[in-house]
Amino acid sequence: MSDITASSKLLNGPLLSVRSLSVEFGTERGPFRAVKDVSFDVSPGRTLAVVGESGSGKSVTSLAIMRLTDYTGGRIVGGEVLFQPSGGEALDLTKASDDKLRDIRGNDIAMIFQEPMTSLNPVFTIGNQIAETLILHESLNPREARLRAKELLQKVRLPDADRLLDRYPHQLSGGMRQRVMIAMALACNPKLLIADEPTTALDVTIQAQILNIIRDLQQEMGTAVIFITHDMGVVAEMADDVVVMWKGEKVEQAPVRDIFTAPQHPYTRALLSAVPRLGSLKGEPLPKRTPVIVMDGGAPKLVGDTHVQNTADYAKPILQVEKLTTRFDVGKTFFGRVTHRVHAVEEVNFDLYPGETLALVGESGSGKSTIGRTLQQLVEPTSGTVRFNGRDMASMSQGERRRLRQEIQYIFQDPFASLDPRHTVGYSIAEPIIVHGLIKDRKAIEKRVHELLVQVGLQPQHAKRYPHEFSGGQRQRVCIARALASDPKLVIADESVSALDVSIQAQIVNLLMELQEKRGLSYLFITHDMAVVEKISHRVAVMYLGQIVEIGPRQAIFENPQHSYTRKLLSAVPIADPERERAKTRIEGEIPSPVRAVGQEPAIHRMREVGPGHWVAIEADALRGVA
Amino acid sequence: MAGFITKRLLQALFVILAVTLIVSFAIRLSGDPAIMLMGGGNVTEQDLQNIRQALGLERPFHVQYLSFLQGIFVGDLGRSFIGNTPVSALIGQALPATLLLAFTSLLISIVLSVPLGIHAAVHRGRWPDQLIRILSLVGLSFPNFWLAIMLVLLFSIFLGILPPSGMEGPESFVMPALTMAIILTATNVRLVRTSMLETLSQQYIMVARSKGLRDRIVLYKHALRNSAIPLVTYIGVQFGNLIGSIVIVERVFNWPGMGTLAFDAVSNRDYPVLQGTIAVLALFIVLINLAVDIAYGLIDPRIRTE
Numbered sequence: 001m002s003d004i005t006a007s008s009k010l011l012n013g014p015l016l017s018v019r020s021l022s023v024e025f026g027t028e029r030g031p032f033r034a035v036k037d038v039s040f041d042v043s044p045g046r047t048l049a050v051v052g053e054s055g056s057g058k059s060v061t062s063l064a065i066m067r068l069t070d071y072t073g074g075r076i077v078g079g080e081v082l083f084q085p086s087g088g089e090a091l092d093l094t095k096a097s098d099d100k101l102r103d104i105r106g107n108d109i110a111m112i113f114q115e116p117m118t119s120l121n122p123v124f125t126i127g128n129q130i131a132e133t134l135i136l137h138e139s140l141n142p143r144e145a146r147l148r149a150k151e152l153l154q155k156v157r158l159p160d161a162d163r164l165l166d167r168y169p170h171q172l173s174g175g176m177r178q179r180v181m182i183a184m185a186l187a188c189n190p191k192l193l194i195a196d197e198p199t200t201a202l203d204v205t206i207q208a209q210i211l212n213i214i215r216d217l218q219q220e221m222g223t224a225v226i227f228i229t230h231d232m233g234v235v236a237e238m239a240d241d242v243v244v245m246w247k248g249e250k251v252e253q254a255p256v257r258d259i260f261t262a263p264q265h266p267y268t269r270a271l272l273s274a275v276p277r278l279g280s281l282k283g284e285p286l287p288k289r290t291p292v293i294v295m296d297g298g299a300p301k302l303v304g305d306t307h308v309q310n311t312a313d314y315a316k317p318i319l320q321v322e323k324l325t326t327r328f329d330v331g332k333t334f335f336g337r338v339t340h341r342v343h344a345v346e347e348v349n350f351d352l353y354p355g356e357t358l359a360l361v362g363e364s365g366s367g368k369s370t371i372g373r374t375l376q377q378l379v380e381p382t383s384g385t386v387r388f389n390g391r392d393m394a395s396m397s398q399g400e401r402r403r404l405r406q407e408i409q410y411i412f413q414d415p416f417a418s419l420d421p422r423h424t425v426g427y428s429i430a431e432p433i434i435v436h437g438l439i440k441d442r443k444a445i446e447k448r449v450h451e452l453l454v455q456v457g458l459q460p461q462h463a464k465r466y467p468h469e470f471s472g473g474q475r476q477r478v479c480i481a482r483a484l485a486s487d488p489k490l491v492i493a494d495e496s497v498s499a500l501d502v503s504i505q506a507q508i509v510n511l512l513m514e515l516q517e518k519r520g521l522s523y524l525f526i527t528h529d530m531a532v533v534e535k536i537s538h539r540v541a542v543m544y545l546g547q548i549v550e551i552g553p554r555q556a557i558f559e560n561p562q563h564s565y566t567r568k569l570l571s572a573v574p575i576a577d578p579e580r581e582r583a584k585t586r587i588e589g590e591i592p593s594p595v596r597a598v599g600q601e602p603a604i605h606r607m608r609e610v611g612p613g614h615w616v617a618i619e620a621d622a623l624r625g626v627a
Numbered sequence: 628m629a630g631f632i633t634k635r636l637l638q639a640l641f642v643i644l645a646v647t648l649i650v651s652f653a654i655r656l657s658g659d660p661a662i663m664l665m666g667g668g669n670v671t672e673q674d675l676q677n678i679r680q681a682l683g684l685e686r687p688f689h690v691q692y693l694s695f696l697q698g699i700f701v702g703d704l705g706r707s708f709i710g711n712t713p714v715s716a717l718i719g720q721a722l723p724a725t726l727l728l729a730f731t732s733l734l735i736s737i738v739l740s741v742p743l744g745i746h747a748a749v750h751r752g753r754w755p756d757q758l759i760r761i762l763s764l765v766g767l768s769f770p771n772f773w774l775a776i777m778l779v780l781l782f783s784i785f786l787g788i789l790p791p792s793g794m795e796g797p798e799s800f801v802m803p804a805l806t807m808a809i810i811l812t813a814t815n816v817r818l819v820r821t822s823m824l825e826t827l828s829q830q831y832i833m834v835a836r837s838k839g840l841r842d843r844i845v846l847y848k849h850a851l852r853n854s855a856i857p858l859v860t861y862i863g864v865q866f867g868n869l870i871g872s873i874v875i876v877e878r879v880f881n882w883p884g885m886g887t888l889a890f891d892a893v894s895n896r897d898y899p900v901l902q903g904t905i906a907v908l909a910l911f912i913v914l915i916n917l918a919v920d921i922a923y924g925l926i927d928p929r930i931r932t933e
Binding site (some may be wrong): 071104113 | 833853
């Protein structure tokens, strides 16, 4: 099609019109069509959310708009991408020349990517990277460009912009880097901003700030936004219109309210049913399993049942943690003297009971994962005691410690990285049984592996397969089977469901709860995701800078949060409900670092009881809080 | 930084001590220089004894070695057994020739391997990549002496445009430098290619492209500097091997450098010359690696701040 017809099609219409777009990738087994016949329009100043799970084609679609798929081995095999640049005629980007495309990239259309830690080039200064775009598209000289770069940094509310210009990406936190990325994308006042999961890798309080900045700047500059995400909470907070993608196809498109109130396609309904919603267990003292709609072939199917998780036995704790402190040395002088320490965990106290789930929640650097690793004997505590079934871990013999490794198991975040790719999953599951000498007979071990696979919802014949033959959710099931193989009493789940698609996540959470009921397992559930915490846990401990600031029954923490940090954390969670009024109080501030100079010990919070079993750290000044 | 350099220089001292000690000891196991000097024929034990005495070889090994060390500190590397020339004068002549050869071939190899490696990475799996990889494999399979002889056959015997050996004028420089450069380029191309493939898959490269930058800027500004660390590391390691192959290449082309000097010293059991050459070469290898460590900091700010 010629540019003239393209322009007449877009006259006074949408800014961008994607029509029957198809993208293919060459694979060893022939071409794979990642995007099939997708169409949508974006109008000036509006936000279109493209939602879907992994493999839905949403990211490929976002790259294909600017033809960045050319660099990833993708090929646009059909359709048009009509775009109206600020000056000149509308054109079809799928047929535009390389020169024309380069003119549009970064100038009329800009993009923000998912991983702020890897989006900025580590060897150039922030100032250099922002100025580069301005010098290229606006023909500014380096001095003018630097001045504009500084203004842009102030626009994304970065303090001390002058000094930041000369700093390198590694000297900035993830949240700050994502702001730099936004400043860079908005440098040339683009008419369209494509944001591909821009907040997925960030802590929730930082996410809230970044979403605010994008929203404010969009209003100020009138930019249209395509927001790629898997998070229905973010969709509800950001979008005007929503496109739902599934297996490379658009299955539904509607204004945001209609998507949430009257979803038409079965997949949209399944997706919404799986989304954990903060406040969904209001008024209920115990965690509850609820059925999930999953797509079976092309049809929705209800899986699981409603079940109140009354499994905890509060007679005698299985795990008692007292004044646990873990510090790491960092920063040494030339002579090897320690100058700084990471105060990862400071005098943490909690108990965990048989059949109970205790959630440790907090953001990066809160020390939640260090506690898990200490319990798994991967990290030596600096001081404090840990008792398992009443026995002090420090005074245990080698043999007892080995037995402890059998009774305490771990499920990690990344199910792919935690399975050996060169062994069958059957081998991986059998390994703890053999190591701990639980069963000697080979036939019996095989039988046990098959039982475990069935228990986690897989099939016995899966034992012979390798990790890469499974999907992410299936791999996490394998990891659970392996954790259960040594018949543990306590399972530490460190962000075990965070990397999974919501529909898979909901099923894994249900599986964990079901196994808890059957086996009386205790879970230490380490996560940053408040909505999942609400669903699964009996009690919650909120961690901040290595200390617990609030601990208590789940219902008390969620319905009556006392500590300012707990409130901040809860208010930062995006709620999957577009009708809900957006939070009025603005969240500000970076997450402080737990690194301190030697000799500057942090003050230990004193706790007071505000309800039965509900303890909260006393804050010096209610207004000052912790921020 | 100053502390770091001091530390490395102390290390250098230790390396030179160890290397010269081993070499001095080993060469003394290989035969008697007195016999070499007399060149056989009618020699009495008394003649040999006199020569040994004159060269100071009758003293115990540790005394000889310590006097060599003592000499180093006052800048006196001793005198050659043959012709009584000061060793420092011999090295003074040979070192520039060798350094010229080493650095030119390194430079040629970088100028060739960076664009070729990048080209191969960008066209991964397609014909330019295949061709570059095959050529590099061919280059890797050549033994250096064979390659040197083939070049002599081609340029001196068949075409008659270059002198087969010696160091007279710029023409005589072409073949030795080319031999070394071909061998270095064969490995460096693969290194650049692998390192670039890794860098090109990074997200900041996609970000650079989304900004509308030209391919040339994306590759040579954003990607190359990030790929440089492995390349620079390898050049440091390579320098040691380079010295090794230079001995052979210098022999073939009769290039009056450190390699030739060391080779002759071994054949003649000329202890002072060998000890001196090895000490200087070891110093250079250590200095090059120090330069590599400093270069890391210049290339990558993340290393600078540590």
